[in-house]
Amino acid sequence: MSSVLDEALAFTLRNEGGYVNHPADPGGATNFGIIQKNLTKWNAAHPELGFPASVRDLSLDQAKAIYRAEYWRWDAIANPGIAIKLFDIGVNCGTGTSIRLLQKAINLLVKPPIDADGKLGPGTLGAANTQAPEALMQALCQVQRDHYQSLVASEPAKSVFLKGWLNRAAHIPEVHHGV
Structure with a gap:
């Protein structure tokens, strides 16, 4: 497992x-x-692991195993802080x-825009890795904030989560040396 993970x-x-x-x-x-x-989906795919049926009984180590397998997509992102932020958004x-959201953030910084297709291909990775990390982080925070505000605008019942979501969007990972 990578230390960035x-x-x-x-985080x-x-x-x-x-x-x-x-x-x-x-x-x-x-x-x-x-x-x-x-x-439930994880247990259907991995019955041999014996994870609990109820999420209430999930251990921290079991949650980490699911995250490693199902959510970590960011080894090709050059900047560890950006990779951590993208993992958290995911x-x-x-x-x-x-x-x-990464593609939208890139499009705030580059012209012509890249295709925001939700696929982490070489075009997206190349564009992400050539941006100044501070500028890309600020753009990510902005598009994440916009995403949450859009969710609440379309589903006002979710407004109960908005303050926490906006705090999350503003939270920038501190990368420790040696990562």
């Missing part, structure tokens, strides 16, 4: 916390950021959304 897990788990089952959360019951639907919004 270790830092990404620590995201500070945002996610433990077991929550908020009635307004369309994801339903969540533990360490893993929703019940994703645990955990909160889905990995496809994190890729689309």
